[in-house]
Amino acid sequence: MEEFLRLEKIHKSFVGVHALKGVDFTLRKGEIHCLVGENGCGKSTLIKIISGVLQPDSGRIVVEGQPVASLGSAATMARGIQVIYQDLSLFPNLTVAENIAIAEVKERGGGVVDWDEVRRIARAAMARIRVDLDLDAEVGELPIGVQQLVAICRALTSDLKLLILDEPTASLPKHDIENLLSVVRDLQAHGIAVLFVSHKLNEIFAVAERITVFRDGERVATLPPNELDDDRLVALMTGRTLARKVFAFADASARKVLEVRGLSKRNHFADVSLELRAGEIVGLTGLIGSGRTELALALFGISPAESGEIRVEGKPVQIRSVQDAVAAGIAYVPENRLVQGLVMKHSVEANVTATVLDRLLGRLGLVDPARKQALAREWIKALGIKVSNPAVPVQTLSGGNQQKVVIAKWLAASPRILILDGPTVGVDVMAKAAIHDYVRGLAARGMAVLLITDEEAEAVANTNRILIMRAGRIRDEIVAAAAEAEQVQQLVEAPS
Amino acid sequence: MIPAFLQRPSANRTLAGVLVAIVVLMSALNPQRFPTIGNLISMSYQLPIIAFLSLGMMVAMVSGGINLAIIATANFTGIVMALLLRAVAGDAAEEAGAGVALLAMGGGLAAALVLGAVMGWLIAYVEVPAILTTLAMMTLLNGVNLVITKGYTLSGFPEFLLGVGNGMLGPVPIPFLILVAVVMGMAVFLRRTRTGLGLYLLGSNPIAAGYSNLHVRAVLVRTYALSSAFSALTAFIMVGQLNSVKANYAESYLLVSVLACFLGGVDPFGGTGTLTGMVLAVVILQVVSTGVNLLRMDPFFIQALWGFIILVLIAAGFLGERLREVRRLRAARLAQQAAPGSTVGTGP
Ligand SMILES: Nc1ncnc2c1ncn2[C@@H]1O[C@H](COP(=O)(O)OP(=O)(O)OP(=O)(O)O)[C@@H](O)[C@H]1O
Numbered sequence A: 001m002e003e004f005l006r007l008e009k010i011h012k013s014f015v016g017v018h019a020l021k022g023v024d025f026t027l028r029k030g031e032i033h034c035l036v037g038e039n040g041c042g043k044s045t046l047i048k049i050i051s052g053v054l055q056p057d058s059g060r061i062v063v064e065g066q067p068v069a070s071l072g073s074a075a076t077m078a079r080g081i082q083v084i085y086q087d088l089s090l091f092p093n094l095t096v097a098e099n100i101a102i103a104e105v106k107e108r109g110g111g112v113v114d115w116d117e118v119r120r121i122a123r124a125a126m127a128r129i130r131v132d133l134d135l136d137a138e139v140g141e142l143p144i145g146v147q148q149l150v151a152i153c154r155a156l157t158s159d160l161k162l163l164i165l166d167e168p169t170a171s172l173p174k175h176d177i178e179n180l181l182s183v184v185r186d187l188q189a190h191g192i193a194v195l196f197v198s199h200k201l202n203e204i205f206a207v208a209e210r211i212t213v214f215r216d217g218e219r220v221a222t223l224p225p226n227e228l229d230d231d232r233l234v235a236l237m238t239g240r241t242l243a244r245k246v247f248a249f250a251d252a253s254a255r256k257v258l259e260v261r262g263l264s265k266r267n268h269f270a271d272v273s274l275e276l277r278a279g280e281i282v283g284l285t286g287l288i289g290s291g292r293t294e295l296a297l298a299l300f301g302i303s304p305a306e307s308g309e310i311r312v313e314g315k316p317v318q319i320r321s322v323q324d325a326v327a328a329g330i331a332y333v334p335e336n337r338l339v340q341g342l343v344m345k346h347s348v349e350a351n352v353t354a355t356v357l358d359r360l361l362g363r364l365g366l367v368d369p370a371r372k373q374a375l376a377r378e379w380i381k382a383l384g385i386k387v388s389n390p391a392v393p394v395q396t397l398s399g400g401n402q403q404k405v406v407i408a409k410w411l412a413a414s415p416r417i418l419i420l421d422g423p424t425v426g427v428d429v430m431a432k433a434a435i436h437d438y439v440r441g442l443a444a445r446g447m448a449v450l451l452i453t454d455e456e457a458e459a460v461a462n463t464n465r466i467l468i469m470r471a472g473r474i475r476d477e478i479v480a481a482a483a484e485a486e487q488v489q490q491l492v493e494a495p496s
Numbered sequence B: 001m002i003p004a005f006l007q008r009p010s011a012n013r014t015l016a017g018v019l020v021a022i023v024v025l026m027s028a029l030n031p032q033r034f035p036t037i038g039n040l041i042s043m044s045y046q047l048p049i050i051a052f053l054s055l056g057m058m059v060a061m062v063s064g065g066i067n068l069a070i071i072a073t074a075n076f077t078g079i080v081m082a083l084l085l086r087a088v089a090g091d092a093a094e095e096a097g098a099g100v101a102l103l104a105m106g107g108g109l110a111a112a113l114v115l116g117a118v119m120g121w122l123i124a125y126v127e128v129p130a131i132l133t134t135l136a137m138m139t140l141l142n143g144v145n146l147v148i149t150k151g152y153t154l155s156g157f158p159e160f161l162l163g164v165g166n167g168m169l170g171p172v173p174i175p176f177l178i179l180v181a182v183v184m185g186m187a188v189f190l191r192r193t194r195t196g197l198g199l200y201l202l203g204s205n206p207i208a209a210g211y212s213n214l215h216v217r218a219v220l221v222r223t224y225a226l227s228s229a230f231s232a233l234t235a236f237i238m239v240g241q242l243n244s245v246k247a248n249y250a251e252s253y254l255l256v257s258v259l260a261c262f263l264g265g266v267d268p269f270g271g272t273g274t275l276t277g278m279v280l281a282v283v284i285l286q287v288v289s290t291g292v293n294l295l296r297m298d299p300f301f302i303q304a305l306w307g308f309i310i311l312v313l314i315a316a317g318f319l320g321e322r323l324r325e326v327r328r329l330r331a332a333r334l335a336q337q338a339a340p341g342s343t344v345g346t347g348p
């Protein structure tokens, strides 16, 4: 097959990090090519070089047989290359229609915006991936999964030859992932190449024609999927093999740490009752809009419930603010790390320690800088966060490593009850296993964990019970050990 | 919005270089009067006023807001002090002792703190934008100040207060000593307290700060109270130096304080800005102001100069970006010609 894009000996360094070490890479016309590798191995950097956002330190880029000096972002688009970045880069205060059509409308120029045209473009793009979103909804108000769809629609408005998707499925629920994968195949049928980054091995095998594996800034292999399996792939990525363990809850009669009775909030969830025992990891799943995140936000005091009772360690508590929740020993790892989880401009240290400043007080009640830094170092080590030192701004970390910072910051608060909302979004296989192990360890020492996830497999392997929400209520509860991921998925998608 | 060269970590070194250059320039232009001990002392008398107002502006800006009412609050504080002195000591205000003076200062400070807390409350809890809240407060206070003073100058302050603004300890002006102490206090506050560290977090991303167990609203209220406390400090020193209060002293300093933040590298969208940068910026502005003054230029020219400096900074920022871009493209093109396609770009 003819090649569309070739990279030769690409090098790229940042302060203190050699992100790409002489990478050679080719992409054929109309192929679906997957890019895999551990967090921080250079996938996003490679993509930014292809898209012209970053300039390589040295090396050569050839597009359709022509060497190019440097691909500026506009030049990239003119060559039919579109990128959807890991952080989406949407305009949160514009509507769905405006976000989708913005590039197209701008190109036509003329100074006056034709709103009918905007809506027509948006509808056409949505039709291509068979979604139906409210054109007038403000994007910032939408769940992350829906925002992802908006970003994909936006890329589909132009004349495409190569669509690059950097972890497009990281925060999409199952149903939308399948939809997206079929869109990807559809695009390919129209001769459009797709470069696809993902940490989810099953979807890589489902869609890839060729798989390129990166490790530590180098390309280690490019192979068709039939020459690989999960274990080989993980071995290529990490040089190690993955031990799969299933969570077992030791003490079914342990004390109840959290009891929720009849918790309700109009238009969000109704009559929710649940219990968490010490040492238990309970899964909570459901479609976007099923009320699971709203329930978590109520337990964490961000948007308190209107009625119902919450007991912690048997004592009734009022949770009206985050401060109340933290005082009760509740921690919440939010689902959207960019908006809710991290202060991107600030250092890893500032972020990790943000929740526990009052525990780092030294003489005169002042924050002790030495202890603050030591704590940050401790968590960087514990979760294997890839960063040269704690003073580095979080925004320069790779996506998966940013996610680890969010987790670290709440584990640092050593809560009694830990609510994890999509904690392993964008985290590589090995690190994901490490986070799961870590959480199991916390449970073994008596923490009660509520694990909210879109991935049924994650829930099945890491919890002892799974609660399934539909339309604002907990409709089913199943024992994880006896469950299959498919069964959970059926319950999630069952009519309420 | 802020020129990139003021945001980089090396920015403070650049500022220090600029300061040295300006001092050398001013000394060369006016060798008789600028590089003298007398001038140094006179500058350290004037510096605290610009510095306190700028620090008050800085904390509001780091939180992602602005405090347009700092001057009005300072004048109000001065007037409250004058009124308190009259109420307590009557016509004998000038002879009043340190106790009475301290009482007046305490009253003034309390008034400023209340005003600041009210602004902070409106911004944090009612969610009125800071620019609107503080603009309204400024307009309101300007009106109130005029009504109370009927446009007259109130004078006759006790010895103790004059000492705060005008006194010397050995060869060093007392207001300068106060400034040094306050800057050290601020360094501790910004780097070592929950509120100070939280201020930066919330200025950068208020949502994530709220999710991190930071009481965002309480921090905002404290921030504006602190900003107003700087107005009160300014008032203490102004009263001492002018031996009078008036409805609209120092109004042109509002722009200067914004300029100082800008120069000092405070991001007007919140979240960043160092104390070192602020101190350097404030000293630069004082040196420029004194230097130009000593050249016997028109005071109105000086005011225009501040606006000019802002525009130059903005232009320099854009130019710097542009130049870097042009240089990169040129390097890429040269590399291309030398050996077609052998290297791409230059990287930073
Ligand atoms: N702007 C930057 N400044 C400094 N370092 C950076 C910058 N961007 C990326 N890096 C570093 O380069 C390395 C590669 O990052 P990259 O984002 O390409 O990883 P990735 O493979 O996409 O990882 P993930 O799977 O977590 O998204 C990381 O160590 C990262 O910290």
Ligand SMILES: [Mg+2]
Pocket (backbone or CB within 6 Å): A043, A044, A045, A086, A166, A398, A399, A400
């Ligand atoms: Mg990435």
